[in-house]
């Protein structure tokens with residue numbers, strides 16, 4: 155009984171622990187979002203204008219976890235091209251994710 159409680163406590167704590175801050179070249183928070191805005195405008199804006207829907211769906215109300223969004227950027231899907239690391243560097247991608255976080259608004263209600 156007791157070991158199970160300890161195990162559950164450890165799992166609970168590790169799930170609720172704060173996530174690590176952004177990696178990348180030491181730029182965090184607002185600065186990362188600003189750097190992300192530049193990269194976003196260069197690579198993403200024509201299909202997801204300002205985070206809203208265009209040719210692609212809106213990204214500012216997308217509740218998908220970051221790793222899925224990163225996967226989509228790296229591998230593409232349907233009409234969305236893939237952007238590999240020689241085009242969108244890992245730092246750029248971190249910054250784009252920070253920018254999208256800053257642009258986030260309430261997720262759309264399920265229809």
Ligand code: HEC
Nearest residue numbers: 197198201209210211216223226227231232233234235237
């Ligand atoms: C040429 C147009 C185009 C460009 C450029 C583009 N996208 Fe997309 N994106 C799309 C389309 C179209 C979809 C929908 C794909 C599908 O589901 O078939 C999409 C889907 C997505 C999704 C998944 C959204 C969802 O709800 O499924 C994410 C995340 C995303 N794009 C991020 C980005 C980011 C970040 C960039 C810039 C690095 C980018 N896209 C550049 C066209 C584009």
